[in-house]
Amino acid sequence: MIPPVMTITLNPALDQTVMLNQLTTGALNLVESQCDIPGGKGINVARVVSDLGGAVSAGGLLGNNHRLLFEDYLSRHGVALRQICVEGSVRTNVKVVEQSTGQVTELNLPGLCVSDDVLQAVLDSVLRQPSGSLVAVCGSLPKGVSQQAFGEFLLAIRNAGHFLAVDTRGEALRTALSVKPHLIKPNLQELQELEGQKLTASQALDNATELSQSVDHVILSMGDSGAWFLAGGDCLHAQPDSVNIVSTVGAGDSLLGGYLFGLSHNFPLHQMAELATACAMEAVMQAGVGIQCPDQLERLRKNVIITSRRT
Numbered sequence: 162m163i164p165p166v167m168t169i170t171l172n173p174a175l176d177q178t179v180m181l182n183q184l185t186t187g188a189l190n191l192v193e194s195q196c197d198i199p200g201g202k203g204i205n206v207a208r209v210v211s212d213l214g215g216a217v218s219a220g221g222l223l224g225n226n227h228r229l230l231f232e233d234y235l236s237r238h239g240v241a242l243r244q245i246c247v248e249g250s251v252r253t254n255v256k257v258v259e260q261s262t263g264q265v266t267e268l269n270l271p272g273l274c275v276s277d278d279v280l281q282a283v284l285d286s287v288l289r290q291p292s293g294s295l296v297a298v299c300g301s302l303p304k305g306v307s308q309q310a311f312g313e314f315l316l317a318i319r320n321a322g323h324f325l326a327v328d329t330r331g332e333a334l335r336t337a338l339s340v341k342p343h344l345i346k347p348n349l350q351e352l353q354e355l356e357g358q359k360l361t362a363s364q365a366l367d368n369a370t371e372l373s374q375s376v377d378h379v380i381l382s383m384g385d386s387g388a389w390f391l392a393g394g395d396c397l398h399a400q401p402d403s404v405n406i407v408s409t410v411g412a413g414d415s416l417l418g419g420y421l422f423g424l425s426h427n428f429p430l431h432q433m434a435e436l437a438t439a440c441a442m443e444a445v446m447q448a449g450v451g452i453q454c455p456d457q458l459e460r461l462r463k464n465v466i467i468t469s470r471r472t
């Protein structure tokens with residue numbers, strides 16, 4: 162049986178992407194175009210898994226004021242809804258895309274404010290999943306959730322017999338590592354935060370290799386230098402073809418979505434790496450995430466260069 166995927170977003174966001182030629186700080190900037198898309202890491206991952214044809218549900222928290230908007234978005238994209246609604250609004254995260262350079266400046270707001278108790282309702286929704294589901298807990302924590310409650314939440318998911326993937330950063334990533342998840346997906350900056358120092362690419366890979374001694378799947382994303390995939394004693398590097406970049410927001414989420422789809426379908430590591438990397442490329446070619454055109458995805462996938470290194 163193909164295990165279903167469930168994503169958990171505890172701090173969803175309405176992503177407001179504004180495009181302008183060049184951002185000048187401390188001055189008036191005229192925006193050329195704008196689009197608002199429901200987002201947050203797990204929402205984006207779920208969208209990609211669904212676009213690839215996988216069975217996926219999106220859980221976590223949602224502010225009542227944005228419930229209809231998110232429900233409409235997710236159901237239009239074939240994602241089953243499992244969110245727990247709380248009072249208030251989700252945050253608006255502003256992404257300023259400079260068309261002259263492709264550079265993105267992100268202003269991510271703090272978002273929902275809840276208490277630890279709310280995690281129990283989210284956990285109940287995860288525990289209703291068939292055992293062996295792929296559960297991906299993604300993104301930052303809302304205000305009010307303690308590291309201790311987050312750690313217990315992750316442990317309960319793991320102990321229920323689910324595959325636990327965690328994509329977060331800072332203290333929350335440290336907490337996640339203490340419960341030995343099955344998968345993590347740090348980028349270079351997140352690994353540096355974890356280590357408390359700057360890392361060269363090769364130091365980051367050494368670090369990821371060390372993490373892979375206790376985490377079954379480690380994905381290290383390195384932006385336009387591709388990504389490293391470490392699992393089962395293998396270590397692969399995937400280098401994408403260069404594409405026209407619109408916005409890099411959601412590329413990491415798409416990488417994870419492609420990988421989880423491959424994992425649920427038992428793909429070998431090199432195929433997961435190819436698919437995940439092609440999904441990330443799809444994301445950078447647009448202002449949101451999602452697989453716009455299967456033929457294009459296939460072209461991108463074929464152009465991914467995989468090299469292997471023994472760990």
Ligand SMILES: O=P(O)(O)OC[C@H]1O[C@](O)(CO)[C@@H](O)[C@@H]1O
Pocket residue numbers: 172174175176200201202203205254269299300301302410411412413414
């Ligand atoms: O939960 P975090 O880490 O604050 O990140 C949220 C942001 O990340 C994204 O998922 C992109 O990775 C955006 O959709 C969202 O605005």
